[in-house]
Amino acid sequence: MAVNVRYTRYLVFALVGLTFFYFMSRTNLQLPNAASFPRPAQTYKDFKANQDQRSGANATERVNATFVTLARNSDLWDMVKSIRTVEDRFNRDYNYDWVFLNDQEFDEEFKKLTTALVSGKTHYGLIPKEHWSYPDWIDQDKAAEARQEMDRKKIIYGGSESYRHMCRYESGFFFRHPLMMNYEYYWRVEPSIELFCDIRADPFRFMKENDKKYSFVISLYEYEATIPSLWDSVKKFMQNHPEHISEDNAMEFISDNGGETYNKCHFWSNFEIGSLEWLRSKQYIDYFESLDQDGGFFYERWGDAPVHSIAAATMLRKDQIQFFHDIAYYHVPFTHCPNDEKTRLDLRCSCKPKDNFDWRDYSCTNKWFKVNHLEKPNGWD
Ligand code: GDP
Ligand code: MN
Numbered sequence: 182m183a184v185n186v187r188y189t190r191y192l193v194f195a196l197v198g199l200t201f202f203y204f205m206s207r208t209n210l211q212l213p214n215a216a217s218f219p220r221p222a223q224t225y226k227d228f229k230a231n232q233d234q235r236s237g238a239n240a241t242e243r244v245n246a247t248f249v250t251l252a253r254n255s256d257l258w259d260m261v262k263s264i265r266t267v268e269d270r271f272n273r274d275y276n277y278d279w280v281f282l283n284d285q286e287f288d289e290e291f292k293k294l295t296t297a298l299v300s301g302k303t304h305y306g307l308i309p310k311e312h313w314s315y316p317d318w319i320d321q322d323k324a325a326e327a328r329q330e331m332d333r334k335k336i337i338y339g340g341s342e343s344y345r346h347m348c349r350y351e352s353g354f355f356f357r358h359p360l361m362m363n364y365e366y367y368w369r370v371e372p373s374i375e376l377f378c379d380i381r382a383d384p385f386r387f388m389k390e391n392d393k394k395y396s397f398v399i400s401l402y403e404y405e406a407t408i409p410s411l412w413d414s415v416k417k418f419m420q421n422h423p424e425h426i427s428e429d430n431a432m433e434f435i436s437d438n439g440g441e442t443y444n445k446c447h448f449w450s451n452f453e454i455g456s457l458e459w460l461r462s463k464q465y466i467d468y469f470e471s472l473d474q475d476g477g478f479f480y481e482r483w484g485d486a487p488v489h490s491i492a493a494a495t496m497l498r499k500d501q502i503q504f505f506h507d508i509a510y511y512h513v514p515f516t517h518c519p520n521d522e523k524t525r526l527d528l529r530c531s532c533k534p535k536d537n538f539d540w541r542d543y544s545c546t547n548k549w550f551k552v553n554h555l556e557k558p559n560g561w562d
Contacts, residue, residue: 244385246366248272248279248299249355251347254288257295259372264298267370271380276301277368280360284313284346304360312354313346316473324479331482336406339482349478351450351485353469356460365389369453377509377518377532378525384454384505394456395493396503397448398510398517399538400545405445407482410475412443415491418471425464431499433552434545435491446545447490451512454505464496504549506558521558 248267252260264279278301281287287305296303315321324345331339338344355361366385388396419426419440437444459465469488477483493502507524509532510517517539518532519525525534539546550557 242383242386243275243277244366244383244389245364246277246368246385247361247364248277248301248370249282249361249367250279250370250372251282251351251355252372253283254285254291256372257291260291261294261298263370263372263374264295266374266376268298268300270376270378273300275383277385278302278304278364280304280306280358280364282306282308282355282358282360284308284343284350306358306360308350308354308358312358313350315479318474319476319479324476327480331406334406336482337404339406345479345482348483348485348488349473352478352483352488353466353473356457361457364457367453367455367457369451369455371451371512373513374451375511377511377516378507378528378530380508381528384508388454388456388503391503392501393503394459394497394501395448395489396454396505397450398452398505398508399449399512399515400446400490400549401449401515401538401543402545403445403447403484403487407484408443408445408477408487409481410477411472411481411483411487411491414472414475414477415443415495416440417475418468419495421471422467425467425496427496427498429498429500430496431494431502431552434499434549435494443487443491445487446548447484447487448493448502449512449515450484450486450489452508452510453489454503459497465492468492468496499553504546504555519558524558 250260250263279295279299281291281295281303283306286307292303292305315324328340328342328345356367361367366388368385384396387393432440435443435446469492472478472483472488506517506519507528508517509519509528509530511532515538516532516536518534518537519528519530520534520537522534524530525532538544549555
């Protein structure tokens with residue numbers, strides 16, 4: 182009796198075992214073995230292959246676009262920070278190119294380090310002398326006096342000659358540097374900026390697919406003392422070139438009285454994603470050349486921010502200007518941070534919502550929302 186029970190037990194074990202292996206073979210299930218477990222990348226070569234696969238997937242969808250930075254060699258370490266933040270939050274998945282421009286030759290250290298950090302191709306350009314010097318119609322003594330006077334009045338950058346060349350270059354020339362001519366869109370990045378949220382979708386692609394020409398994340402009022410005659414110059418241009426003024430433009434954003442005076446609102450141009458083809462258009466070049474003739478880049482201290490903003494607000498349709506509220510950004514001293522908690526969590530943001538500048542008194546973004554009848558996003562007070 183005891184013997185029989187023992188054998189029966191073995192028989193049951195054997196049957197169960199056989200059935201198990203039969204079903205395993207029928208259903209293609211496999212017993213785990215070392216080779217079938219996913220394993221972390223072991224070698225540099227494996228890792229590199231993964232990276233290439235990732236960028237390859239996106240590369241086919243890329244737009245013809247580049248990052249662009251105007252910088253001095255001495256800006257290297259502040260620039261390294263900016264590149265790191267742009268790569269970590271966005272470009273590591275897209276590998277867009279990066280063009281660096283300078284009025285002097287970039288040194289080897291600048292090129293070596295920035296090339297190591299940028300995931301796309303890097304290009305380094307010297308600015309031609311005639312784009313960074315006085316045009317012949319400028320009275321240089323008068324310009325020097327203006328600088329002294331503005332310095333005495335403690336106007337920011339009022340005494341600086343190089344800052345004026347920089348503003349004029351950003352207003353009228355960077356987009357026609359030979360290195361920029363093959364691209365359709367640009368994203369301007371300055372030293373020491375920060376991006377606080379992941380950027381998952383490609384803003385370049387968004388711009389192209391939606392016929393956007395200019396974009397911003399922060400807007401504010403310009404210092405009157407830097408642009409006393411800018412609006413007169415703009416009005417002269419508008420009278421001479423009514424054909425360049427767009428219907429359904431954003432004039433309401435920059436003027437509270439139908440174009441009579443400038444309210445000093447402008448998009449903060451240290452961040453810009455925009456269309457190079459628009460900046461290279463006859464419309465924009467006529468505008469820049471008309472302003473340039475009036476000399477305010479040197480006799481006053483016109484910034485490229487009001488110059489670009491006024492162009493966008495008068496010569497584009499207002500729906501061609503994009504406010505990117507999901508791109509969280511810092512350039513000293515202002516922050517743009519989404520107030521909406523869900524956005525901040527989804528995009529792994531690291532900014533403090535209390536720091537958001539958008540609805541403060543000195544910001545013009547409220548006005549932008551009014552002019553466009555936009556509803557403020559969730560959680561925005
Ligand atoms: P701010 O943001 O108005 O305070 O001005 P920045 O000092 O940041 O200058 C604006 C941009 O122009 C930055 O990208 C600077 O690196 C760049 N920049 C300013 N001055 C010069 C200059 O003299 N030469 C070059 N190559 N770049 C400059
Ligand atoms: Mn700056």
